[in-house]
Amino acid sequence: MAIGVPVQQTPTPPHPGGHMAITDTFGIVAVAIVVLAILASAVAMTWPLIRAYARRLESGGHSSDLVADLDGLRTRVDQLESGQTRVAELEERLDFAERMLAQTREPDRLQP
Numbered sequence: 001m002a003i004g005v006p007v008q009q010t011p012t013p014p015h016p017g018g019h020m021a022i023t024d025t026f027g028i029v030a031v032a033i034v035v036l037a038i039l040a041s042a043v044a045m046t047w048p049l050i051r052a053y054a055r056r057l058e059s060g061g062h063s064s065d066l067v068a069d070l071d072g073l074r075t076r077v078d079q080l081e082s083g084q085t086r087v088a089e090l091e092e093r094l095d096f097a098e099r100m101l102a103q104t105r106e107p108d109r110l111q112p
Helices: 025-058 064-110
Strands: none
């Protein structure tokens, strides 16, 4: 070594986990907030499923009411479809009657 040249000391590394440790109060609060936010959003997204499952448990798992409602709805749909068929037939009859009336009036106008 050269005489009169000061030798630099290497700095000591910081203590592991110093300012980034989770054990400090801010870190614990931040982790708790994140965990609560995740849990709240999970509950909010699954709430409709939880309610449906609770309703099913309340009914005892019997779906006889649902089957009866479904049969009633099917009957009603059949009635509505047959009603639409009748309305289409009535429209055709009305068109025919209008055409017949229009044909009979024009010759009456031309004769006098």
